[in-house]
Amino acid sequence: MMGLSSIQTSKAPAAIGPYSQAVQAGPWLFVSGQIPLVPETGQMVGEAFEDQARQVLQNVEAVLNAAGYSLSDVAAVDVFLTNLGMFQTFNALYEKAFGPHKPARAVVQVSALPRGAQIEMKCIAIKS
Template sequence: MSKSIIHTEQAPAAIGAYSQAVKAGNTVYLSGQIPLDPQTMQLVSDTFEAQAHQVFKNLRAVCEAAGGSLNDVVKINAYLTDLSDFSTFNQVMEQYFVQPFPARAAVGVAALPRGALVEAEAVMVL
């Protein structure tokens, strides 16, 4: 099976030794996105809601670069530094996905890169 690397300027560049996404067969594995503005590479805001929106915008850009959309996502793993933001995360996510929603895990973590409040990664099937 061949694999191809997915990259777009519409999402933040990798800040470590990883690709934005890797396509293997008809499955695309999207690396975790934190709420960086793709042009400035800075956090978009210090509010959780604004950061959550940017995370989904970044994921959407990578999905589109891979030839799909958020509607093709089958699994999301989300990481929140404060689980009291869980309901806000749900409200924001509902603005980017339609039912049936993808499978998802949401985990509380101590910290995220660059001081982000939220990060999400996804698996997409084309």
């Protein structure tokens, strides 16, 4: 039986509930949903969608890095937007962050997210 390891880093926002920033199970890493909180302050990065999307991508990458993974190890991504009209804007920032790597992905619109965020993102990564 493989053990589970909880991943915590101060380079991403602390969990705002009873969960881990990520859990490692063997070669798999399950990164919890990240919202656009600034790690140092625990406050929302700002109102602009672009700023929120950039912060979410940075937070996800920080959790991955804390566990010894990178964006190129990501196999699947789930993105939640409160306004699907921001899809193209998000897509451009996402493509810049991930470069040529193209994980499986879903983007869905939701009615609300924690702390009034406009975006939340979670992912699954694997070490080969």
